[in-house]
Amino acid sequence: MHEMSIAQGLIDILHEEMSKYRAERLRRVKVRIGELSGVVPEALSFCFNVIVEGTELDGARLELERVPLEGRCRACGACFRIRNYAFQCPECGDASIEIVSGRELSIVEMEVDEEGGNE
Amino acid sequence: MKIAVVRDILDANERIARENRRLFDRKGLLVMNLMSSPGAGKTSLLEQTIEALGGDLRLGVIEGDIQSSKDAERIARRGVQVVQINTGGACHLDGNMIRDALDALDLDRMDLLVVENVGNLVCPAEFHVGEDFKAMILSVTEGEDKPAKYPLMFRESKVLVINKIDLLPYLDCSVEQIREEALRVNPELVLFEVSCKTGEGLDRWVEWLKETTLARRPPLE
Numbered sequence: 001m002h003e004m005s006i007a008q009g010l011i012d013i014l015h016e017e018m019s020k021y022r023a024e025r026l027r028r029v030k031v032r033i034g035e036l037s038g039v040v041p042e043a044l045s046f047c048f049n050v051i052v053e054g055t056e057l058d059g060a061r062l063e064l065e066r067v068p069l070e071g072r073c074r075a076c077g078a079c080f081r082i083r084n085y086a087f088q089c090p091e092c093g094d095a096s097i098e099i100v101s102g103r104e105l106s107i108v109e110m111e112v113d114e115e116g117g118n119e
Numbered sequence: 120m121k122i123a124v125v126r127d128i129l130d131a132n133e134r135i136a137r138e139n140r141r142l143f144d145r146k147g148l149l150v151m152n153l154m155s156s157p158g159a160g161k162t163s164l165l166e167q168t169i170e171a172l173g174g175d176l177r178l179g180v181i182e183g184d185i186q187s188s189k190d191a192e193r194i195a196r197r198g199v200q201v202v203q204i205n206t207g208g209a210c211h212l213d214g215n216m217i218r219d220a221l222d223a224l225d226l227d228r229m230d231l232l233v234v235e236n237v238g239n240l241v242c243p244a245e246f247h248v249g250e251d252f253k254a255m256i257l258s259v260t261e262g263e264d265k266p267a268k269y270p271l272m273f274r275e276s277k278v279l280v281i282n283k284i285d286l287l288p289y290l291d292c293s294v295e296q297i298r299e300e301a302l303r304v305n306p307e308l309v310l311f312e313v314s315c316k317t318g319e320g321l322d323r324w325v326e327w328l329k330e331t332t333l334a335r336r337p338p339l340e
Contacts, residue, residue, distance in 0.1 A: 009132070053201055107125070110124055
């Protein structure tokens with residue numbers, strides 16, 4: 001259960017970005033979670049909501065986007081979806097596969113109200 | 120207002136891990152992050168490894184546990200530098216905990232630093248601590264389905280030590296099955312089969328560890 005430390009890391013970044021943009025309220029944040037990251041989306045949502053409760057981030061919506069695991073074959077260059085964590089090229093059978101996506105754990109977008117703004 | 124920000128959530132930890140790594144590089148130290156589920160034999164493997172090395176390498180150990188200093192006591196009895204981290208509930212070690220623990224160790228009198236992570240097949244795989252490589256142990260009693268169930272850890276590891284092979288006669292699973300499943304997730308895994316109980320297979324593992332440590336980069340200062 002490391003989702004609590006991940007949620008805390010996420011919130012630290014949100015605070016930093018909000019003060020950078022002089023934002024007053026966070027409406028929404030979008031986070032990408034790769035299929036191969038060791039994070040359970042439901043657990044992350046739960047931890048996020050627990051931490052922000054009663055703080056200035058309370059009420060912010062956490063949007064989670066799953067990113068499928070995809071690889072590129074180092075031998076023949078084929079790109080493909082990796083299913084069942086089988087790291088083998090469906091085209092040439094080579095097992096040397098570079099991960100192209102699926103390891104993400106990142107914030108990609110925030111929606112905020114600026115200070116003094118009354119949207 | 121919409122703000123497009125692309126920031127890695129683990130970035131704060133990555134930064135500290137990189138700082139740790141720079142320090143290890145300056146000291147010419149090889150650092151292994153050792154992971155497994157609880158009870159797979161991390162501390163036993165370390166005890167046997169220290170014994171077999173017999174002073175050929177100067178070892179240091181950081182012991183990570185949620186509670187207790189039992190593992191550090193076991194290692195200290197073998198006469199190597201050791202420091203215990205109690206995470207107090209956290210399921211993994213991170214860069215910051217390692218940085219704090221380093222104060223208790225003399226890195227100038229060390230060739231190899233082993234970070235024994237908290238017993239857990241999930242979370243430790245996600246946090247770098249500044250290591251050169253991750254190694255994991257899977258004991259045969261855990262079954263051959265673990266690589267498919269916990270792919271990230273098998274994928275992140277450079278080495279897999281299959282432990283407790285002395286128990287194979289009593290089990291339905293085979294080492295071949297475990298090897299096959301592990302290599303499916305990570306074909307580049309370096310595999311060892313050992314029994315910390317009988318000592319079988321340990322010589323090959325210790326030889327590899329010795330060679331890898333001696334091939335490390337020289338200290339920068």
